[in-house]
Amino acid sequence: MKVNSVNKQQNFKGSFGEKTVGFITKHPALLATLAGSSVIAQKVVMSSSEATIGPAMDIAIGKTISKITNEKDGRTKQSSKVQAVRTFSQAVGGTIVGVIIRGICIAGATALCMKAGGKIGEELGKKFPDKFASIVNNGLTKKSSDYEKISNASAWGKNIGGAVALMVMLVTNFLIDAPFINLINKNATKVVKNIGVKFKKPQEDKNSKEVK
Amino acid sequence: MAQDIQKTTNGIWKLLEACTPNAEKAGNALLYLNAIGMLFAAASNTTATAIDKNTRPEDKKFLIPAGVATGVANIGIYFLMTRKIIKYLEKSALSYVDKMKDNELVAKATDFAKRAVKKAEKGIFKKPELAVSMKKDFFNGADINGTITEAAKNAYKNNVKAAASVAGAFAGAVIGCSILTPIIRDVSAYFVQKRMEKNNPELKNKPHKPYYDPTRVGTGIYNRKQPLSMTSFMTFTNKNLNGNMKI
Numbered sequence: 001m002k003v004n005s006v007n008k009q010q011n012f013k014g015s016f017g018e019k020t021v022g023f024i025t026k027h028p029a030l031l032a033t034l035a036g037s038s039v040i041a042q043k044v045v046m047s048s049s050e051a052t053i054g055p056a057m058d059i060a061i062g063k064t065i066s067k068i069t070n071e072k073d074g075r076t077k078q079s080s081k082v083q084a085v086r087t088f089s090q091a092v093g094g095t096i097v098g099v100i101i102r103g104i105c106i107a108g109a110t111a112l113c114m115k116a117g118g119k120i121g122e123e124l125g126k127k128f129p130d131k132f133a134s135i136v137n138n139g140l141t142k143k144s145s146d147y148e149k150i151s152n153a154s155a156w157g158k159n160i161g162g163a164v165a166l167m168v169m170l171v172t173n174f175l176i177d178a179p180f181i182n183l184i185n186k187n188a189t190k191v192v193k194n195i196g197v198k199f200k201k202p203q204e205d206k207n208s209k210e211v212k
Numbered sequence: 213m214a215q216d217i218q219k220t221t222n223g224i225w226k227l228l229e230a231c232t233p234n235a236e237k238a239g240n241a242l243l244y245l246n247a248i249g250m251l252f253a254a255a256s257n258t259t260a261t262a263i264d265k266n267t268r269p270e271d272k273k274f275l276i277p278a279g280v281a282t283g284v285a286n287i288g289i290y291f292l293m294t295r296k297i298i299k300y301l302e303k304s305a306l307s308y309v310d311k312m313k314d315n316e317l318v319a320k321a322t323d324f325a326k327r328a329v330k331k332a333e334k335g336i337f338k339k340p341e342l343a344v345s346m347k348k349d350f351f352n353g354a355d356i357n358g359t360i361t362e363a364a365k366n367a368y369k370n371n372v373k374a375a376a377s378v379a380g381a382f383a384g385a386v387i388g389c390s391i392l393t394p395i396i397r398d399v400s401a402y403f404v405q406k407r408m409e410k411n412n413p414e415l416k417n418k419p420h421k422p423y424y425d426p427t428r429v430g431t432g433i434y435n436r437k438q439p440l441s442m443t444s445f446m447t448f449t450n451k452n453l454n455g456n457m458k459i
Contacts, residue, residue: 017304018311021376025308028323032331034375034382035238042242046385053390061398080398087394147345155238162245170252 039162040102043095051091055084085188093181098165101172105165110157117153239298239377246385247291254283274407282400286393293392294384298377305376309369321368322360325350 024031033041062080065071169177258279262272312320329350332343347354350364 015304017300017376018308020301020379021305021308021372024375024379025320025372028320028327031324031371031375032327034378035371037242037378039242039245042246042382042385045382046246046389049386049390050393054394057391057394058398061395065399065402083394083398083401147342147349150339150342150345159241159245162241163248166245166249166252169249170256173256 038102038106038158039165040099040106043098043102047091047095047098051088051095054087054091058084058087081192085192086185089181089185089188093184094177097172097177097180098169101168102162102165105168106158106161109161109164110154113153113157113160114150117156118149237377238374239302239379239381242378242381243291243294243298243384246381247287250287250290251283254279254287258283270411275404278400278404282396285400286388286396289392289396290384290388294381294388297384298380301376301380302373305373309372317365317368318360321365324368324371325360325364326356329356 024034058080059077062077062083065080066077071077258276261275261279325346329343329346332339332346344354347356350360350367352359352361
């Protein structure tokens with residue numbers, strides 16, 4: 001069965017996925033960046049898209065809901081604007097704090113894996129031979145070269161550091177993120193208010209717009 | 213009971229194996245870590261609603277299940293969708309690498325190996341030992357201008373697979389975070405409001421307050437015992453310190 005499916009794939013030239021992979025391989029810098037990226041890169045990509053597309057989505061959803069439900073007072077529309085500013089502030093503030101904390105945790109975990117990873121792996125491998133031997137030992141202890149050791153340590157460091165960062169952020173979210181995001185939101189709300197006033201006037205008065 | 217523990221530990225092992233730094237599974241680790249982060253954020257937001265003193269118990273009865281349902285739908289759809297995308301791209305990378313002609317592979321792998329060595333030799337994060345080791349591993353006779361080894365070819369292939377799976381994880385994260393989450397959050401908030409209005413008919417007749425009044429940004433607006441409107445619900449979930457859980 002497997003052989004058949006592989007043959008079928010090979011006959012089907014240039015699927016969307018293969019084109020995507022081909023595009024990546026044509027740009028060596030992109031390839032290296034993607035292959036070496038950690039949760040930090042994921043956070044940056046995710047949040048930057050959230051900060052740009054998210055608010056527009058919020059407003060569009062607000063409009064759609066008021067249209068479908070025939071809402072007359074436009075309450076949903078208004079709320080969606082509040083949410084749009086909020087989404088932006090959360091994406092910006094969460095990224096700045098999240099990236100710093102993730103960076104620190106990953107750097108620490110990678111250093112630990114480099115120095116003590118082999119020993120810890122050996123100990124775990126002895127205690128849980130059937131489980132850990134295949135997972136940890138291959139990664140950190142059975143090293144044939146420095147290259148393998150360093151790349152494995154950095155790969156383990158990325159994942160362990162990312163997991164530790166999640167735990168750390170359960171605390172820092174309350175202490176740092178929340179007040180920081182509120183500060184951004186306060187300023188963003190003021191900016192939006194000013195823009196809103198500037199843009200509203202010509203829209204309300206159509207005659208004056210035409211004269212201009 | 214013993215069986216349950218066995219099942220749970222087996223599940224943890226599977227999760228750990230999925231996160232193991234392995235070239236083909238690089239995107240999986242990102243997916244799992246992100247899903248766990250989203251789970252934590254949703255759980256803390258719901259807990260914040262549950263322990264908040266300003267929310268009436270009648271409102272809580274509806275808000276907590278609504279928060280749980282939103283979180284489950286959001287994370288579930290994100291997880292399943294992203295896993296599909298990652299698997300598809302991994303498969304594509306595998307067939308792409310298999311189809312590659314030998315001279316093309318050699319050219320690309322040589323370029324890859326040279327870049328990797330140069331990156332390790334220079335820059336802020338330089339690792340001289342790594343560069344020496346890579347030269348030994350990747351080039352015959354440790355000569356950077358010479359021919360490459362099988363190890364270099366394999367490393368390049370693994371890199372392509374890893375890059376494809378990470379690209380899948382990124383695509384899933386972007387779609388999930390900037391399209392799926394707003395839809396699920398906003399639509400569920402709308403239903404929360406409708407439910408509140410049904411229980412408290414006086415809400416419908418309340419005059420609407422401007423949404424970007426800077427005075428409303430202050431903390432004072434939470435000293436309320438009145439029923440929730442959608443605006444105040446959204447401001448509550450977001451303005452309340454815990455609503456900012458964004459891991």
